[in-house]
Amino acid sequence: MMHLDEITAAVSLGQAGDRETARRQLSGLWDAVDDPQTRCAIAHYLADVQDETSDELEWDLRALEVVEDTAWLPSLHLNLADDYRRLAQPLQADEHLQLARKHLHLLPTDGYGELIRSAVDHVAEALAAGNTDRLPSNPSS
Known part of the structure; x- marks a missing residue:
């Protein structure tokens, strides 16, 4: 690159x-x-x-x-889900969470893959709770 x-x-x-x-x-x-x-x-x-x-x-x-490169898709959709969650747009957030989950199989089974899988769960939990705060796991934090 x-x-x-x-x-x-x-x-x-x-x-x-x-x-x-x-x-x-x-x-x-x-x-x-x-x-x-x-x-x-x-x-x-x-x-x-x-x-x-x-x-x-x-x-x-x-x-x-x-x-x-489709390997980017789980992370990109995760970030979009989190953006929409923080902007109080739960339908869009959920849509991108589903897309992130759909592409998780593209991730390696290493620390990075586990980080993204774990973050999907954290964003889903925050979305379900109606939390629009930036999560400590967000790379923008």
Whole structure:
């Protein structure tokens, strides 16, 4: 994947708390890259450094629009379910939870796969409880 080092550096900045610089760098990469796989990754990570849920939803939707590698689908649908849950749109949240569950078989049986499977359960529990708060497990936290 071209630009992998730049994406990784920007994601690291966001995880370290410099969300503004991460957004600026990832947005620049989004504008510079044509490859759908790379654009999907950039949009997926750009969603994680947004301050507003509506902006996070916008980037998660962009990632879904350009996705080509189906391995991204469980995580993308999980993020969309959580976005819609936090925006108090339970029908859309449930729809994306079902799609995330449908694609869980694409995940490896490693720590990442277990993380996504567990997060699906957490989002489903929060949705059932009517909770619209950001969950501690959310990558945007």
